Amino acid sequence: MDFYTVFWREMRVFQRTWWKFLASRLVSPVLYLTAFGWGLGRNIRTDSGSYLDFVVPGIIALSAMTTSFNATGNGVNMSRLYYNTLEEYLIAPISPASLVLGKVLAGTVRGLISSLVILVLGILFGARLAVTGWFFAVTGTTCFLFAALGVVAGMTINSHEDMANFSTFIILPMAFFCGTFFRAENLPGIVAGVVSILPLTHTSYALRLLAAAGTIPVASALVLASYAATFFAAAVWTVRRVC
Amino acid sequence: MIETRGLNKSYGQLRAVADLNMKIEEGEIFGLLGPNGAGKTTTIRMLTMLTRPTSGEAFIAGHEVSRDLDRVKRAIGVVPQHMNLDQELTARENLELHGRLHKMPAAERRRCIAELLAFVELADRADDLVSRFSGGMKRRLMIARALMHQPRVLFLDEPTIGLDPQARRRIWDLVRQMNGDGVTVLLTTHYIEEAEVLCHQVGVMDHGKLIALGTPAELKERVGRFAVESLNGGEAAYTLYGTREEALRSAGHLEGGVAIRETSLEDVFIQLTGRRVGG
Numbered sequence: 001m002d003f004y005t006v007f008w009r010e011m012r013v014f015q016r017t018w019w020k021f022l023a024s025r026l027v028s029p030v031l032y033l034t035a036f037g038w039g040l041g042r043n044i045r046t047d048s049g050s051y052l053d054f055v056v057p058g059i060i061a062l063s064a065m066t067t068s069f070n071a072t073g074n075g076v077n078m079s080r081l082y083y084n085t086l087e088e089y090l091i092a093p094i095s096p097a098s099l100v101l102g103k104v105l106a107g108t109v110r111g112l113i114s115s116l117v118i119l120v121l122g123i124l125f126g127a128r129l130a131v132t133g134w135f136f137a138v139t140g141t142t143c144f145l146f147a148a149l150g151v152v153a154g155m156t157i158n159s160h161e162d163m164a165n166f167s168t169f170i171i172l173p174m175a176f177f178c179g180t181f182f183r184a185e186n187l188p189g190i191v192a193g194v195v196s197i198l199p200l201t202h203t204s205y206a207l208r209l210l211a212a213a214g215t216i217p218v219a220s221a222l223v224l225a226s227y228a229a230t231f232f233a234a235a236v237w238t239v240r241r242v243c
Numbered sequence: 244m245i246e247t248r249g250l251n252k253s254y255g256q257l258r259a260v261a262d263l264n265m266k267i268e269e270g271e272i273f274g275l276l277g278p279n280g281a282g283k284t285t286t287i288r289m290l291t292m293l294t295r296p297t298s299g300e301a302f303i304a305g306h307e308v309s310r311d312l313d314r315v316k317r318a319i320g321v322v323p324q325h326m327n328l329d330q331e332l333t334a335r336e337n338l339e340l341h342g343r344l345h346k347m348p349a350a351e352r353r354r355c356i357a358e359l360l361a362f363v364e365l366a367d368r369a370d371d372l373v374s375r376f377s378g379g380m381k382r383r384l385m386i387a388r389a390l391m392h393q394p395r396v397l398f399l400d401e402p403t404i405g406l407d408p409q410a411r412r413r414i415w416d417l418v419r420q421m422n423g424d425g426v427t428v429l430l431t432t433h434y435i436e437e438a439e440v441l442c443h444q445v446g447v448m449d450h451g452k453l454i455a456l457g458t459p460a461e462l463k464e465r466v467g468r469f470a471v472e473s474l475n476g477g478e479a480a481y482t483l484y485g486t487r488e489e490a491l492r493s494a495g496h497l498e499g500g501v502a503i504r505e506t507s508l509e510d511v512f513i514q515l516t517g518r519r520v521g522g
């Protein structure tokens with residue numbers, strides 16, 4: 001249960017700052033929904049209905065990714081390099097896996113809450129979505145895998161500037177290319193090939209299918225689960241290296 | 244209680260700690276004295292597993308540090324030189340987190356938190372965020388946190404650095420009190436006075452090497468217990484003598500302003516290294 005102690009700390013802090021978190025999480029989805037869903041997308045028709053119905057699952061996917069990644073990435077990086085609070089965990093008799101699991105679950109909770117906020121906003125904007133248990137399972141797995149990637153980045157990147165660079169060069173392009181605002185298949189050949197193996201592409205694809213009352217695409221679910229397991233193992237390794 | 248055998252740490256060409264052999268008995272307050280960069284912090288970091296030694300062994304409470312990680316972690320408390328409290332938590336929550344990380348049962352956690360907050364005189368600020376604390380309060384809370392799981396050995400890295408004289412004395416009182424309760428203390432300092440008034444044993448470090456080891460009195464004995472200071476043509480100079488008589492005799496031959504005083508650990512350090520601790 002050591003992971004719960006790590007998780008407990010994150011939730012104590014979250015309880016104190018949840019309103020700031022919610023307010024900051026509302027800004028970019030409202031901008032995306034207004035610009036792409038409501039403004040730009042009003043005249044776009046897709047084969048499955050309105051562009052708003054198409055784009056909301058994409059925005060949920062990208063928000064799950066950025067929130068979870070930033071929650072653990074910045075948190076771990078700051079606590080390792082700036083606040084030195086990571087030492088408190090490293091000198092405690094807990095396993096690296098417990099530390100990582102606690103941090104990743106806390107990042108997952110933040111990611112899920114921000115996804116839920118967009119889901120509610122999307123519905124308020126008029127999107128029609130079928131929300132099932134699988135929808136949340138896919139979103140949760142996405143949050144988990146990017147929170148684990150955040151731990152890897154936070155543990156290995158040695159400056160705040162390079163953390164920002166990682167976000168700009170890796171996370172931001174995924175937010176736009178991985179089937180979030182348009183179908184990834186529409187990209188030119190080689191780019192489409194690269195994008196098709198990225199996790200967020202599978203999240204967008206699965207969420208969109210599920211929101212249109214389809215069944216869970218098994219291949220995409222397996223891809224996401226594999227990424228989650230791999231990133232988690234990598235995160236544990238980066239912590240084990242230093243303690 | 245603490246023992247190192249041929250402990251080494253190198254960073255590339257630089258030998259931060261070179262062939263360190265020392266033994267610290269149970270119940271002692273042991274001070275590692277030396278200038279910045281002497282290897283004191285690196286030594287503590289190796290003993291607390293935050294840095295891996297390049298070679299050599301270290302034992303705490305009979306357990307080899309790198310092989311018996313969990314047992315060592317349970318036996319030690321660590322107060323690092325830099326502030327590493329969780330500033331987003333309150334004082335009470337910082338102790339609560341530490342107690343949970345050490346798997347203390349809830350009732351014991353509550354009891355220890357109340358006792359320790361009283362011990363470091365922070366009971367009235369228990370539910371304030373740490374970010375609002377002064378430097379001295381943070382340092383006291385760090386000591387309370389390190390004591391939460393009732394460790395047998397406490398590491399204090401420069402425990403009074405950056406504190407005003409009053410706050411420094413309070414920390415010294417705390418160290419003496421917990422040592423009285425049976426905790427073995429290893430502290431590093433570059434303040435001569437701190438080593439002098441607080442430590443039973445002092446190890447002098449310079450350039451990664453332990454260059455002298457003994458009680459403050461023994462170390463002074465070794466270089467001469469009395470110092471004769473003279474002002475010669477505007478330049479201060481001093482010489483050390485083994486006995487008061489020798490010092491008096493030599494002072495009698497000097498002209499101008501002369502003072503006789505007892506030797507300090509600072510004199511010991513200068514004799515051993517040719518430099519001041521701060522230099």
